[in-house]
Amino acid sequence: MLGTEVELTKQLKTYLKEENKRIDHIKKFLNLIESQVSRAKGKEEKYFSNPINSYLFIKHLTIEWNHIKTMLSPDLSKIIDKQWLFPSFEDYIGHDCYVIGRAALATEDFYHALMWLQEALDRLDQENNTTLMSKINILNNLTHATSQQGNIEHALALAEEILSIDPGHVEAKKTKIHYESLINNRTLMVEEQEKVDFNTTDDTGSIGNSLKQSSIQYVSMNNKNFQVKNQRPGTNLELRSQQAFEEICRQQHAQLSKKRQATLFCRYRHNNHPYLIFRPVKEEKVLD
Numbered sequence: 604m605l606g607t608e609v610e611l612t613k614q615l616k617t618y619l620k621e622e623n624k625r626i627d628h629i630k631k632f633l634n635l636i637e638s639q640v641s642r643a644k645g646k647e648e649k650y651f652s653n654p655i656n657s658y659l660f661i662k663h664l665t666i667e668w669n670h671i672k673t674m675l676s677p678d679l680s681k682i683i684d685k686q687w688l689f690p691s692f693e694d695y696i697g698h699d700c701y702v703i704g705r706a707a708l709a710t711e712d713f714y715h716a717l718m719w720l721q722e723a724l725d726r727l728d729q730e731n732n733t734t735l736m737s738k739i740n741i742l743n744n745l746t747h748a749t750s751q752q753g754n755i756e757h758a759l760a761l762a763e764e765i766l767s768i769d770p771g772h773v774e775a776k777k778t779k780i781h782y783e784s785l786i787n788n789r790t791l792m793v794e795e796q797e798k799v800d801f802n803t804t805d806d807t808g809s810i811g812n813s814l815k816q817s818s819i820q821y822v823s824m825n826n827k828n829f830q831v832k833n834q835r836p837g838t839n840l841e842l843r844s845q846q847a848f849e850e851i852c853r854q855q856h857a858q859l860s861k862k863r864q865a866t867l868f869c870r871y872r873h874n875n876h877p878y879l880i881f882r883p884v885k886e887e888k889v890l891d
Contacts, residue, residue: 625674632671636663657706697726701741708748716748717833739765739772746778749831755789757831758782 639660643650651657704719724741742765750758759782765775 629671629674632663632668639663657702659706659710661703697723697730697741698737700726701737701744704741704748705744708744711751713748713751714833714835717745717752717831720745720748739768742768743774746775750782752831752833754831755782755785759786 639656643656643660651660700719700723704716704723707713707716707719720741724738724745727738727741742761746758746761746765749761759779762775762779762782765772766779769775
């Protein structure tokens with residue numbers, strides 16, 4: 604009996620410790636929202652005219668709120684959800700996406716900046732009020748965002764697109780030279796490493812073989828046939844979990860028949876839900 608009570612005491616202490624962590628997290632979020640509301644109250648137009656304030660406000664009510672919602676009891680979560688109305692993804696126009704993307708860029712959130720700026724560019728091309736200056740502004744910011752995510756070839760292509768619109772654009776000329784230099788230096792490093800590996804090993808599974816593959820891939824990128832990377836920020840554990848999920852979704856670990864595999868595909872969806880605008884959910888679908 605005594606042993607049971609000792610174990611029960613340990614379990615209750617562990618529960619209370621975790622519960623206090625959860626409550627502290629919710630309190631911090633509440634204080635953050637109250638502080639932002641206090642600063643904006645009575646001067647809403649001036650406050651939200653600052654793109655960074657607008658971006659942080661949207662971030663609090665999408666990404667961070669979605670995380671907090673999982674900590675609440677189901678009943679309380681439903682009550683709060685019924686009282687709030689959020690804009691859908693379709694409510695944003697190209698300029699809105701540009702403002703959010705630029706604010707994300709200012710906070711060095713390059714992952715979301717790239718997504719929003721690319722969305723702004725896509726929507727701008729579909730809208731009737733497209734102007735050359737607004738497109739150049741988006742391209743200029745998108746160039747910086749994608750380069751910070753390691754897409755040097757993509758950044759170079761965007762700089763060239765700016766120059767095709769405005770051949771005298773000073774900043775685009777400078778960035779074009781800079782990115783060309785980075786690509787050339789990287790190519791030289793790969794070639795030098797290939798020579799070293801060729802002279803030291805014949806193993807086809809060596810580092811040299813990996814570098815050759817990178818060199819071949821670079822030639823393809825140089826012909827504009829390259830894929831833009833956009834690494835999601837997070838801890839190593841979070842990234843490993845995401846990678847494991849994607850491997851399963853790509854059927855790298857699943858044992859399915861070829862007929863079954865042919866009907867399976869994945870896609871990202873947000874279902875017009877504001878919580879998922881920044882972080883769409885990956886959906887796996889099998890067509891029967």
